[in-house]
Amino acid sequence: MTNQMKIISDKIVLNKNSHYIWAKSKSRMFSKACEYGIRATLYIAQKSLNGQRASLKAITHEIDSPEAFTAKILQQLAKAQVVRSVKGPHGGFEIAREDIDSMRLSEIVNAIDGDNIYKGCGLGLKACNAQKPCPVHHKFTAIRNDLKTMLQETRLLELATSLETGLTFLKR
Amino acid sequence: MTNQMKIISDKIVLNKNSHYIWAKSKSRMFSKACEYGIRATLYIAQKSLNGQRASLKAITHEIDSPEAFTAKILQQLAKAQVVRSVKGPHGGFEIAREDIDSMRLSEIVNAIDGDNIYKGCGLGLKACNAQKPCPVHHKFTAIRNDLKTMLQETRLLELATSLETGLTFLKR
DNA sequence: TCAATAAAAGATATAAAGGTCTTAATATCT
């Protein structure tokens, strides 16, 4: 590289006039909002199993997420009835025991990211359509369906339990 | 809804003061740049199999993508040696026959999106780490590995051939 | 009923992705 561009970080590249030029888009399966949302929900589930509510402060501390942004996401999850919120002293977020048993990962993902991840075309055609498939359709739908099945079958209880027993973690 | 917010489209929601509030992030497996990049590469491969070059204009027409943006993506792919570009009259983009045989889908994805999609943690922890796994680690890595394998095994030739025979499509 | 606490709602700010436009470089043909 003989020119004067400046690499600020892995993601930020500026040229000599300090204009942003290009960096690989760090694509992810779920949006950050959804990642925080899943982690927050799992923490709340874990606390709820112990008969406790989780406050916003506790949540953001335990999952290492930005507080105000996490609040917004929890609002969404409360509207979607994934979690229940309680205002005032000793308030916070909770999930009913029977919901922890029955709720699936897919409900959280749906509430935040919608279902495009397992319905949309892998190459971005308007919709996935087996009658007029894109070149990756067959290979892609197989993986997408596995993802869909996994999300729809995985219960909150199972994930919250592995957290409780210290087998898995929400931050590092 | 008794308030005055205005739903402009599926993705754009404004409140009474015309401030953007919130909409589900349409998450996708690959970035749009990557989707266009794959589609463009497949079209170029198909033309190359017929001994022809593909011009930017022809590409954007055939894959239905924004011209200037597609040009940027093709620049990236040329730098990554996924495609070869030729300037001047009768110029355009091409892929050597032997590369069409050997090149895998993963090379295109890597050139544009990098490898986070099959290396990163599904819940957004700094890195995926089996020693201190997140709650979805085991279920997630299984799917991610299937995706990785699929991308690494799928050859351009196979996809370009299915296009040529009219079994699959790059736009609709 | 009042102070304190905690979430909801709203406004605004910043960063990244997606996209356009203009000029430069390079190849081809006459």
Next chain:
DNA sequence: AGATATTAAGACCTTTATATCTTTTATTGA
């Protein structure tokens, strides 16, 4: 050599995602 065709490079603009800050609403308990 000059006109033309085509991609490369750079600057810039727009939209969406991510994030923060401020004000309002609900709940509790002294």
